[in-house]
Amino acid sequence: MGDFFTNLDRRWIFLGMGIVVALPMLLGLSFPEEPSDMVRDVFAAVDTLPEGSNILMAYDYDPATKGELEPMAAAFTRHCAKKKHKLYFITLWPAAVPMLRQNIDILESEFGDDYTYGENYVNLGFRPGNEGVIKVVVTDLKELYGNDVNGQDLQKIPMTRNLKNIQQMDLIVNVSAGTPGAKEWVQYAASKYEIKMVAGVTGVGAPALYPYVPAQLTGLLGAIKAAAEYEQTLIDAYPEFAENPATNEALRRMGPQLIAHIYIVALIILGNCIYFTDKRRGAAR
Amino acid sequence: MKRTVPLCIAALVGFVLILSEFIPFAQSWGRTAMIWFDILAAFAFVLGGANLLKIHLLKISSQRVGWGYSVITVAAFTITMVIGLGKFGVTPSESFPQFTWSGDYLQDGSGFWWMYQYVYLPLASTMFALLAFYIASAAFRAFRAKNTEAIILLVTAFIVLLGRTYAGIWLTADPLAWLGQTLYGDPQALAMFRLDVVVEMIMGVFNMAGNRAIMIGIALGIVALSLKVLLGVDRSYLGSEE
């Protein structure tokens, strides 16, 4: 038995992983989520702002991480739109340009009556330069962004006419998959110019950003779990969101998450049992 | 000329940007330097693409092992580039309908959008999704509790893995509530030992402390390295003597 596991073809492990993710998804396994204090802080940061506040929606993720960050970004977009904030979409990642578009589609399809392009939201798009872009837009945005993605001069768009730089933002909402991302926005904008900021990041990136909380970063959503908690908080605060199945995307994915986590724990325990058994057998010989 | 001028450029730009942080009249110089930096960054994308093309064309011409796949790479590259540069399927901007080329290059339904949506997005995201399987394999084969440090790492990992899902609440909420009620007459008395609460404590105290120390160390390293580059001590970025 020990030899069987020692020489186990890893494809069986892959198959197991596939099953523990697929089955709960197909069966619709889901669990209630209890928001943590950190998620509540992030929620409050958006919710307590006066209606019509200026929010920079800096979405810096790509297809590789959209599985984890798209539900988070969508939840932020819906929440800000519900509060009728003015949204400025921007990105530092070239592959995130369609991601901005998807969030704008949410505004058009779900909030179209109350939300007009140019008056309530604007898509500034992407500029190359990583943190170099932040360095410029934090003092003079129009030096780098002469027009929006539709080619319209920012001077002619009502909500950007008087926008000099992002220091005029009441909040930066950053969804980030890596570099450039939350760390750079904290270093070059939020921390330096004391602009309030919240961030949603991948599970990989979240631990490294905890030192910034709460002095430089008001709150942090880490991984799909935090996205699910945020969605739950949103639904609890605004029950009308519960009618829209698109608002519980992260909540739906927590079912497979739980089973897969138990699978990983079991694999680690099994691997260690085999290791110590082999070790004792080797010592006995 | 080949090495001295670049060293001077690096030092000049770097110190101008540092000065612009502290001296108001130098702020505009710093902003100009960053705008030029951003333009160069755009050309860096072009350089990257052209370099890829060069490598694969060389591989095809010398017919090295795997050159067939290089043909596919070059074909995908060329098709995407032509579609993107030519703005195939892009309608004019609704604000400027009389200008044929005014539309967004990544407009919904355009050729470039199609390449992104149905070629780049699914393939790139699936590439990274494979990591889930490899992490499972690594968990089985590599994570061994060989010493105290490894045990601490693994126990923390277990707590986080279980605490960050409903399993943490399911395993500990009711038992702790019963215990709290039995021992102290208050079901919330031992709530701080719930796995989800313990995870928050681990992340907010120990993880934060460890990452803070790493961050401080990295910051000092970056400062030292940046000074070495600006003062011309570190010249590795210039490549070999030529």
Place this chain on the structure above:
Amino acid sequence: MNRNQNVTLIVVIVAGVFLAIRAATGEFGKVYTRTETVEFTPEVQEQVGDSVKPWTIEKPVDRAEIRDAQGQLRADVHLNIQRTLGLWLAALGTLCILSFLIGDNVFYKLAEAVVVGASAAYAMIVGFWTGIVQNLFGKLMPGVMRETVLPGIPESNTAEYVYIIPLIFSVMMLWRLAPVGGWISRWPLAFFIGATAGIRLVEYLDADFVQQIAATIIPLIVVAADGSIDYAASLKNSLIVVSVLSCLVYFFFSFEHRGVMGVTARVGIWVLMITFGAGFGMTVMGRIALISDRFNFLFYEWLWLPKPG
């Protein structure tokens, strides 16, 4: 046949049978859209008059809204061949990449070659239209850009010839590809490196050093508003300070880790092990979410399996 081939054959047969059953029992793998005509704003309509006719765009329709209550295709909805072909390409590409789990194979290598080429070109095109056209050509020749791709540039904008400098630097950077004169690319590279060093020196020193130290100078004994000692907060703060200091002592390699220093460094290692354990747990969480998303695509967007609930 060897083991790899056996496994592959079994997987292909199972997948084929499943797809055949799925095709026989219902439709799947289709994208339906609705045709809409764009509407010009009154200002734009007045400007263009009848010289430009509004064009049509395709809006995707959710599969729940394709058919009416009687199961008939709605009048304004039609099958979009282009997007349907794309969906199948995406699904097959996803399966090609996943086939790597069985073993390295030609399908995976093909898909990999495609994504390498497409992603490099994608980044290049995005960089071109956003950085080069908008910020370089738009500044150097605003008139030409205004008449072609950037009609939104104000009439008052004139050419800023100072942008010739970044243009020259950019051309010099591309010289890296040339067989001779590779040293020319060192000038713009030095500009890059110098700029990066300059901005990072200050910002890392501020946000990652000074402010982190400031955030660690916290009271070890926290007094609540009513004057009593808040033991939980005091313990938390004490643990943070002790943990940060012990980790920093561990990183201090100028002195041998012996005696008090050795004990403190050991505590530091334990704190770092907790950090890495937490990092591992969060990483696992992240990776599983990615495969969850791909399965979501395959099951619900391609195969149109019934969504639970």
